[in-house]
Structures are given as C-alpha cells and as structure tokens.
Amino acid sequence: MPINICGLIFIQCMKHIIIDMMSLKKYISSIGFCLFGLLLLFAFAAPAAQDNGAVVRIRAASHGDRVRMVLTAEGFVFAKSTAMLDKNRAIAIDLRRDIGSADNAKKSFRVLTDKGTVKEGSRIDMLKSVGLTLKGLTLAVTVPDIKEIKTFRLQSPSRMVIDIYFASARRDDSGQAAALKPLATQLALKSFVVDAGHGGYEYGIRGTRFAEKDFTLSFARELAAVLAKSGRDAVLVRKSDQVIPMRERIAISNRRGPDIFISIHVSSTKSATVYVVPDKPEEGGRALGRHKKEVSWRVADSIVKNMEKEFSINAHKTELPLSVLMMTKAPAIIIELPNPDEFSYDRKSRERMMSAIIRGLAAGTRDERHTAPVNKPDPGAEKQGAVKAAPKPDAQYGNNAARKAEKAAEAKMERKSGTRPAKNPGRERQESL
C-alpha cells in the first residue's frame, strides 16, 4: 500500500516536472528566436553601417607664421594620399589612392569642416584667406603668398597634417617686439622662463574658434620674443605643439633658475586671472619662500592693475596652490588670459595685452635690482623629470652681485671674441632647449 502511494506521488511529480520542462522549452525556443533575430539584425546592420563611406573632417588654424590644416579620416586610413603644390601655387590634396579602391566609399565620400559640408565644385573659406574646393577625390586649397608646405601623417585617428608657410611673414612679430622693446628694457628682471600651457593631446579649453594649447603657444612665443629682443634671457618651455609633463616644466624652470616663471593659460570667461602661491605660513620662514611669494604677489597685483587699466575687463589675483606655482623655486605666476571666444585678440589688442603684462612685470619688480636673492640653477634637477619642491636653506642663497658681475664680464668677453652672437642672447637660450 505505501509503495503504491509513493508510486503515485512519484508519477505526479514526474508529470509536473515534464510539464515544467515543456514550458521551459517554450522559453528556450523563444529566447532562441530572439537571438536569431538579433543575429539577422547585426548581419544586415553591419554592411549598412559600412555604407556610410569615407569622411574627411578638416580644420585649419593660424599659428602666427604658418597655417596648420588637419585632415582626419573616418572610414579609411591615410596611407598613400599626397599633398603637393601645383603650378598655380595651390595645394592639391589627392585622396584617390586611399579612397578610390572602395567603390562604396567613393560614392558616399564627404568632406566636413566647421563651416559645413564641402560640396563638389564650390569653394568654402576655411580661414580669412584659405579657400577649399572639392573636385572628385581631390581637394584644392588656395592660400595667397604661399612659400612651402610640410606634410606628415599621424595615427589614432588617422590624420594628415599640412603646415603651410608663407613667403612673407604674416604676422610681423619682430615689429611687435620692436614696438614693445622700450617698455621691456625697463624690466629689472634679467631671466624669464615662459611656459605655454597644455600642448599635444592636451588641448586645454576648446573654444569655438580656438584651442587653448595653440593660443598659449603663440602668445608665449610673442612674449618670449619681446623679452629676448630687449636683451633679457627668455627661455620658452614649449616651442611646438608637444606634450610636456608638468614635472618637466617645473624641472626646466628649476634647472634654469630664472628671476620669474610665467605660465600662460586661457580663462573660461572674459575675465583675466593671475594665480599666485597662497599666503600660507611656511615652516621656518625660508628666505626664498618669502622672496618668491613677495615677488609673485607684487607682479600679479601690478599685472592685474595694468590689465584693468588697459581694457575694460575684470582682472583679479587668485591664490591657489597649483603645482607649477608651488614646486618651482623661482617666483611664479600663471596668467589666464581672457577667453578668445569672448575677447577680441586682434593685432592691436594682443600688443596692448603684452604691454600690460610687461608693464606689470616692470612695476612689480622695480626694487628687485638691489634686493633679489639668486635663484641658483638646481644641479639636482639637471636630470629630466627630477622635481625638487623643497626650497633650499637660507645659507645657500647669498648676494648675487658677484655672480651677476661675473656673468656680465663673461658676456663681454664672448662678444669681443665673437664666440657668441651678442644681438639676441635670449633667442639662443630658446633654441638650445
């Protein structure tokens, strides 16, 4: 009897299990159908996505003495495309060898710029004097007064970079430097390290008409040129569009031991800001720390005052413990210039901005001639990347009069013997970097 009951229970259980299995089978089959559907979708969607064809995005920017044009490839890779000057002195960018092989891509080939899509046969103005025309798979770039072009390719994403140089210098930097020379000769400080913020893949602020890294580079170059023209020792930390780690920037400054370190950046607003080290009591009140802080503050106050006087903008000094301010041994300031999207940087206002900075530097360091301690170049920082944040004890920073006299005598001797061009010592320092 119990066996019969158990048997019955067993049969009932099995029945339920089979029914469950059946319903499970339904689920499995519906999941299978879904997966199959998805597979079909991918199978059709993938070629459809590829049908978008090749796209070339073009952007151009003026960099003082040259115009840089960057072509970014989408859907293909720049491998055999060429760019050369034709007999009419126009640049012919031939993309046929990279795009021509894929018929689909050829049919749907598009050229996109900030100003919109480039249509076949019609001209689009990339910059004031840079025109772009599409003829099949060839792009014609017309630039007046062209001297030469330099082309190179980059990867990830695939890009073709064309640097266009002009026969006559487009922006007369030397003229600007000459105009500001009388102002710069009033400077009490003799050596400067000028740092252009960001660079390379580090764009900084990306505006609608500018990238911070390019703007800071051109401005820093001009500032260094003005300082060098007036006989000051101006070292440019970044000379081209390259990534320089902050540690390296600090090491360069500590290695050179300038009278002041100036870093150029761009503000996100119309106002200008000059950053300085915060007013924080330091352990033991080190002489260099005090001097660094005092000079930085005076210069920052003076630059802010001059900027406000020169332009109707808000300019202010801000104390923040930013790395380059804290870790450079020399007095250091970061100047955040007004955002170029909201402030016009034509030739005249650039010059006025430069003169406001130089006047600020001159006024803020008027008494430095007699009181400044030496920021000795740090031999320990010779090794690239080595950063020593801690200032040295007082004893190591004595009067620099002897050193200055020695330096002047050396320079005089060199000038006489002709071993060193006396005209522009600052430039030489720049090039040696």
Next chain:
Amino acid sequence: MNMRKIILIGVAVIFVTLAGWVTFEYFQPFKPRPLMVDENGQSRIDIKTQFSDIKTPANIFYPTSQGLIKEERTVAAGSLPVKVVESLLQEYFSGFKSDIKNTVVRGVYRDRNRVFYIDLSDEFRRNFSGDAAYEYYLLKSLHQTVVSNVAEVKDIRLFVEGREVESIGGHVMILTSLQETVSF
C-alpha cells in the same frame, strides 16, 4: 536489487530534493544584520529590503570657478566603506551638467593606512574642460565629498583607467595624495 528498493531510493531522492527546494524558497537562512536601528534597537528597514535599496543622506560637493557648493542627496548605504565611497561617487558624478557625468567609477580600493584608491574611467579626464580654478575645485569637491561622508577615509589617490595620470586638465598634479593637493 529488487524493484521495490529502487522505487524507495528514487522516492527518497525526490523527497530530499523537494524538501531542499521548499526550504530555500520559503525560508531565508541568512538574515541581514540591520544597518540602521532606532532607539529601541529595532531595525528601521524591512528585513526583506535589499542592501542597494537602503538610502542614507549625504553631503555632495560640486565645483564652481569660485569654490564649492554643497548639495544634500541620498545615497545607497552599505556595510563596507569602499562600497559607500563607490555609491557616493556615483551620486557625485550623476549631478554634473557637463559630460563629466559620464564618468564611471571603475573601482574603489583601500590600504591598511586608510588611503582610498579611486579608479575612474577616462571620461573624467577626456570630458574635462575648464580653467585652473575649476580643475582645482573639481578635485577638491571630489575629495570633500568622500572625506566628509566617510570617516574611515584618511587620504585619496586618483587613478584613471587603472593608471596613474599626472593631471586631469593640465593645471593640478594628482600624482601625489589628493589631501596634500587640495589642502589649501
């Protein structure tokens, strides 16, 4: 072995299986320890509530160009500090209006010195666009959000995609401790 014995063993196996299934389906063997109790020692939260459903108030700080602003939010509570930090940061990033909100917290780890290592996705660096003050206050707000809510945290180190990065926006170095960087 005769037929009767086979049926008996089969029934026994099925009975044990069923018993096990009923036990796990209708009775919870491990009851979660109540995280928040009232003055009578009773749990404020229904015992069936999942961990992720428990919310606790937290102060979240956000950066501006002039300083920090504080917002009060609720975040998922947890018994482990690293989990609390993780949920805090998820709430912190979700409150951004810029593309930084797409930043993913890849992981939070701690060492014996109570230094918390926060690993963020590359969106944190890639989507940053701002000046020096904004970058400084961004890092300060992250530090403040974590430190002010989790007493266990002594210091923070930031990583992006599992690697040390020098800076988020090219103004403030984050290779050293965040406490040191933003302690002004």
